[in-house]
Amino acid sequence: MKIKNIFKDPINKLLLLIFIFLLIIGLLLYISEFGKNPDINSLFDAFWWLIVTIATVGYGDIVPKTIIGKIIGIIIIMLGVTLFSLISGSIASLLVEWRIKERKGLGKVKFKNHIVILGWNNHLEKTLEAMNKFINLEDYHIVLVNQADEEDYENFRSRFADLNIKFIHGDFTKENVLKRANISQAKHIIILSDTYGGKSLEECDERTLISILLIRTLNDTAKIYAEVVKEEKAKYVLRAGADDIILGSEFNSILLSSALLSPAYHMLLREIASLENMRVKLISIPKTFIGKKFKDFFDYIKKEEHALAIGLVSMKKEFTINDFLSSDSSIDNFIRQKFEEAEEDFFDEEKKNDYDLKLNPEDTYIISENDTYAFIIK
Numbered sequence: 001m002k003i004k005n006i007f008k009d010p011i012n013k014l015l016l017l018i019f020i021f022l023l024i025i026g027l028l029l030y031i032s033e034f035g036k037n038p039d040i041n042s043l044f045d046a047f048w049w050l051i052v053t054i055a056t057v058g059y060g061d062i063v064p065k066t067i068i069g070k071i072i073g074i075i076i077i078m079l080g081v082t083l084f085s086l087i088s089g090s091i092a093s094l095l096v097e098w099r100i101k102e103r104k105g106l107g108k109v110k111f112k113n114h115i116v117i118l119g120w121n122n123h124l125e126k127t128l129e130a131m132n133k134f135i136n137l138e139d140y141h142i143v144l145v146n147q148a149d150e151e152d153y154e155n156f157r158s159r160f161a162d163l164n165i166k167f168i169h170g171d172f173t174k175e176n177v178l179k180r181a182n183i184s185q186a187k188h189i190i191i192l193s194d195t196y197g198g199k200s201l202e203e204c205d206e207r208t209l210i211s212i213l214l215i216r217t218l219n220d221t222a223k224i225y226a227e228v229v230k231e232e233k234a235k236y237v238l239r240a241g242a243d244d245i246i247l248g249s250e251f252n253s254i255l256l257s258s259a260l261l262s263p264a265y266h267m268l269l270r271e272i273a274s275l276e277n278m279r280v281k282l283i284s285i286p287k288t289f290i291g292k293k294f295k296d297f298f299d300y301i302k303k304e305e306h307a308l309a310i311g312l313v314s315m316k317k318e319f320t321i322n323d324f325l326s327s328d329s330s331i332d333n334f335i336r337q338k339f340e341e342a343e344e345d346f347f348d349e350e351k352k353n354d355y356d357l358k359l360n361p362e363d364t365y366i367i368s369e370n371d372t373y374a375f376i377i378k
Helices: 008-034 043-056 067-103 124-135 151-158 175-180 203-220 231-240 252-262 263-273 296-302 330-343
Strands: 115-118 142-148 164-169 188-191 222-226 242-247 280-284 308-315 355-359 369-376
Touching: 008 043, 008 067, 043 067, 067 151, 115 124, 124 151, 142 175, 151 164, 175 203, 188 203, 203 222, 203 231, 222 231, 231 242, 296 308
Parallel strands: 115 142, 115 188, 142 164, 188 222, 222 242
Antiparallel strands: 280 369, 308 355, 308 369
16 A cells, blocks of 8 residues: 555544654754753653653653743643544544454455455355364464355354454455455465355356456466356366366255155255264275275274275375365265365365275275275264
């Protein structure tokens, strides 16, 4: 911010005038008292007397001796209460103004390595709940960028009072709004299909594309995960710079269609996908099972964990979260998200890596050194 812009504010102008006035008074007192008053031997002594007199009408430790000094003292005593009220009132006004701007999302952030969530729809709350299950969001700064009104934001924030959430109000397809979110220093960016305020689904993907292109001009290292409404737009979103995409409501569509097939099937999928009771777990395969049959491992898990082993993960090297969200099957996509329960920091990985998921292997399948993790249902 330029200096001239700072002093466009009347309060800042007033504070500047008060500062200049006090500076002149302090200099006059020093000039008139120096050499004649043993209590004032430096500019600091003069300004000490000035501040104490304004705030408390003096301690009596320093007293003007000269006529000019006493006249200055009379002026300061008479104006002291007014000046002190002006200064404290101006500071209070600035704090209130800052607080109002923060609540309305008109401020800006200075976080680094934070998580930015662009857009607002009915998935936002579930997205945060899921993220908080996979990683401890209390360790992260989260910045929401959308056009929600103050009341909606405050209601939302009250439900996540334990998280470090900051709100930036504005259109995330605008560069100045992204800069207020300090997007250039963000580590992870999630783009939701923004339907707030009656925006149509038709324009969601276009806004997502525009925002990704803008983000990549400001930050070419952050991981971007985008929700896409239309499947045919997915390839363009990836080309624009997204690291991965998820088709909007693809898992909901599976649930709805399964309900038509059988209510029991629908109930099963909901139970597995429940955030309140995570049933799918990712565990490391004990090295003692390398070279043994999958049935041996299956029996061990059933006996020791009271769970069912449903699949193995064979990896060539460490994997990343980017791999979890791409899948031809929504169910596989959901299961792959459970990788984040492993004791690894997948968010810190910067390269995509190869892995293979073996669901329900044959009983005779021999577990190899590459089979490092297993999915179980408890």
